Amino acid sequence: MKKIVLLSFLFITFWSYGQKKVLSAQLTSQSISIDGKLDEAAWENAPIASNFIMFEPDNGKPIPENKRTEIKVLYNNDAIYVGAMMYDDEPTKILKEISQRDNFGTADLFGVFINGFNDGQQNFEFFVTASDVQGDCIMTDANGEDYSWDAVWSSKAVLTDKGWTVEIKIPYAALRFPGANKQTWGINFFREIKRERRKYTWNLIDTKIGTFTQQNGDLIGIENIKPPTRLFFMPYASYYLNAADGQKTFATLKGGMDIKYGINDAFTLDAILIPDFGQTKYDDQILNLGPFEQQFNENRAFFTEGTDLFNKGNMFYSRRIGGRPSVEPDLNDNEEIIEEVQNVNLINALKVSGRTKNGLGIGILNAVTEKTFATIKDTIADQTRRVVVEPLTNYNVLVLDQRFRKNSSVTLINTSVIRNGHFRDANVTGLAWDLNTKANTYNLSGNVKYSMINAEENKNGVYTTLSFAETSGNYRYSVGSDFVSKDFDPNDLGINFFTNYYNFYGNANYRILNPTKLFNRFRINYDTYAEFNKESGKVQALDIEVNVNLTTVKNNYFGMGFIFHPSITYDYYEPRAENRYVNIPRKLESWASLSTNYNKKFAIDLNPSITFTDEEGRLAYAFDIGPRYRFNDKLLLNYSFSFSRKNNNKGYIDKFDDDNDANTPKQIVFANRNVITYSNTLAGKYAINSAMTINLAVRQYWSYAENKQMLELQQNGTLTPYDLYTKNKNSSFYSWNTDLSYSWWFAPGSQLSVLYRNNASNFERIIDKDFKNNITGLLNNDALKHIFSISVKYFIDYNAVKNKIRNRA
Known part of the structure; x- marks a missing residue:
């Protein structure tokens, strides 16, 4: 009899984990104070989401009763409200390091993941730590979590003698969803108990499947909402005091405004009226001895927030906008540049992005930079002249991204740079695809890009890539190939170093999906890569790599690898001349x-x-x-x-x-x-x-x-x-x-x-x-x-x- 009861329990448990969970949001007309106390009457009768399941390290294991987690959701015409109670049998041991926004430090964590279109492809994620620090990001399976995205929302975390609570208000302006009377959103809830390094989710995220965003539960019950106009102004004022040894100190006062407007429930306009990037992080410059420019991270908020659509196909490098001038001035004998321009000033920029109820994502980004001069001096005649090093320039990115079957997409991308006058113009068009089987076991992805340069000497080029991968289970593999023509050049608004080659590559790997006595995580990879010059057929690269990455049960990470280059290869880039190469030894x-x-x-x-x-x-x-x-x-x-x-x-x-x-x-x-x-x-x-x-x-x-x-x-x-x-x-x-x-x-x-x-x-x-x-x-x-x-x-x-x-x- 005991065996029958145990088997029945295991069957019910397994069946319930394999199903998509459903939670109903409850309408409230009561004012909710975001104080972390959950003491309003509206919370009392709201349905509860519970029975969390371990995501990592022991995937699929139920959360212990003494760590149970209970979530409730309310809504009105302005926002949704999330109330969470995280029980803990040792509340004094809850880790609660205080950190800055989007940096969780060593602290317990609660999160809510929302997909307003319930299409399995993108989550808006909102986190609160036990020390009351906020974090938010956009999550896609292709690009992971992008914490450069910042929304405006309210939260409060409070420690109690039973654990800790969180109360969250997420305005509809921070979300994207279709304009339907009845909403069904994808939703999941997340909890990390930091001292144990254990992560739990409400709806099971099965690590055997190579996807995260497609394993949400459903949030129902939101009906007939009338979101208010989404119009926000962000005025700013900045004061700068600049000084240098031996130079005069000077002060600058700047002011301006950013605008965010919700065109409808799904599309948003962001605009910079007067840019100010004076407090942007400095670039970590290096001694660059190679043939290519140093690539820098983007630190300007406008070009990092909510730009996942624009990054499709890897055709957009935002540092081109307001970067170094594109023209090197011609110097006569005895001339030198006495005022060299490091960066071109941005006049304004705007972007429109969103997605229709049928899954069509549309992104438009446009920016204008000003006409810029360098000052050149004749050292003998002691005369100066000004030369245009960057004309008035318009940068544009257009993206059309169609999602379908909740796990696949096809994307059309175009980037355009138009410079006033007789200067160089550029246009690049790309088609990218990311196709997955219904069970998310196999993936076929790739793209085709075509570049056109209009300059003194016009040139056109092609870049193509295709890869196939098994994306589920303990054993996984991938194979692929790229082809890049000699004149492919996306560098006016993108970045690409290597051209005139074709390659073949493959990967095979094994990972554990549940902990062992020694390891919480373990993965071993085998990679091969071969690259050939398109014209000569010579081998430009030949690599064989084996690496191991593991985390012990005490949560210490260790990795090691070997990369073997078994033959002489030929570097066509270091000589900085056409059809010349240098031999690279084994x-x-x-x-x-x-x-x-x-x-x-x-x-x-x-x-x-x-x-x-x-x-x-x-x-x-x-x-x-x-x-x-x-x-x-x-x-x-x-x-x-x-x-x-x-x-x-x-x-x-x-x-x-x-x-x-x-x-x-x-x-x-x-x-x-x-x-x-x-x-x-x-x-x-x-x-x-x-x-x-x-x-x-x-x-x-x-x-x-x-x-x-x-x-x-x-x-x-x-x-x-x-x-x-x-x-x-x-x-x-x-x-x-x-x-x-x-x-x-x-x-x-x-x-x-x-x-x-x-x-x-x-x-x-x-x-x-x-x-x-x-x-x-x-x-x-x-x-x-x-x-x-x-x-x-x-x-x-x-x-x-x-x-x-x-x-x-």
Whole structure:
């Protein structure tokens, strides 16, 4: 009899986990105070979502009774309200580090995931920690969680003697859903018990299936809502005080406004009327010895928030907008640039994005930058002239993304750059697809892109890629191939380094889906990659990689890998000339990674690597070490030191062009050099409370390349000694950045920021190997700039203002 009862229980449990759960939201006319107490009468009779199931590490295991979680949802015409009770039998052990927004630190976490179209492809995720810190993101299976998206919503977390509670108000303006009388949304609830490193969800997310967003439950009961007009104004004012050693101090006052308007329930217009990016994080510049530009992260909020549609097909690199000028001025003899432009000013920008009830996503982004000049001086005649280095320019991105069957999509993307006058214009069009079987076991994805450049010499190019993968189970694999023509060029509004090749690649991997006695997670990967020059057929890359990544039962992470390059390959990019290449010897790379449990006050990250080649004396090695210490729930310090050394590295130095054809140089000069890099970073956080934080970020960087012998590149890709070249082409670059900031979210969507910043950088041909001299020399010379700024941004809801005026009348 006991066996029958047990089997019946297991069957019912398994059956219930395999079903999509349903929760009904309850209409309320009562005013809900977001205080975390859940003491309004409306909460008492609302249906309860419970019976959470473990997501990680032991997928499918029910939550213990002493950690049970109960969720209720209310709604009215303005918003939905979520009330959550997280029970804990040891409430004094709840971890509650206070951090800044979108950085959860070492704290227990509650989240609600909402998909207004219930199409299984995109979640709007809202999180609150046990220390009352907010976080939000947009989640897609293709791109993961994008925390650059920030919504305006309210929440409050409160610790109790039974655990902790959360109360959340999410205005409809923060969501996207169809304009139907009866709504059925995809929804899931998330809880992480940080001290145990266990994550739970209300509706089971089966890790055997390679998808996250398609495993939501259903939220029903929201009917006949009449959302108010979605119109928001975000005026701001900024004050900047700039100073540099030996230069005059000057102050600047700026002001402007951003606007967000809900065209309808699904589409939103965002516009910058007067841009101000003065408090944007500095770029971490490096000594770039390679043939390609350094790629930087986007730190401007307008170009990071809600841009998942625009990132389809990897055709949009937003740093092109307001980046460096596109034109290099021609200099006559005895001329030099005395005012070089680093960035072009943005005049305005707007974007419209959203999705119809039939799953068609539409995204339009447009930006205009101003006409920009550089000043050039004739050093003999002592005269100056101004030259256009960037004309008035319009940037545009158009995306049409059709979702279907809740797990697949086809996307059409177009990017366009139009420059006023006779300057270069560009247009790139792409078609991308992401197709999954009904059971989400197999995936077919790829794209076709076509670029057209209208300049002095027009050129068109093609990029195609196709891949197939098994995406479920313990064993998974993928195969694919790319083809890129020689003249494919998306770089006016995108970024692409490698052209004129085709490749083949494959991956096979094994992972555990539930913990073992030794590991919470374990995965082993095998990767192969082969790349060939399209015209010559020579091998540009040939890699075989094996790597292992695991997390122990004590939540310490370890990874290691080997990459074997079994044959000589041919680099067509380093020589900086058409149809020329340099031979790259066979090599073996090895790396390891250790990260101890961040739950502990002290933790450390360690990442060593080494590369051997079959060329005598050519060796590279590096390591990063990063200790961190959490003094208490408010104070955290991170330090990181990085070092790398490349012995007998071979790299491009110079070339002498043929008088008749610059594309076929007479000589290409390389150098046998040692490249050494040091980097120190210090990051600190002190949280006054969940709305106020003080943050410190310091970065010191120094890298130099010391040439030992000059070499001439031969037609067969080999390098021979070239003693006739006597120019000093050593390189030494060092930089310093300090950011000390205070941030206060004084109201939903409203922020006060105070920032002190200093920075300096310098490039030299003379290498001073005294580390102290380089640092002190950089900090004590005229290059060190100081900036103090205060910025206030205030969020104004048109409906709130209208209601206040109406009530006063």
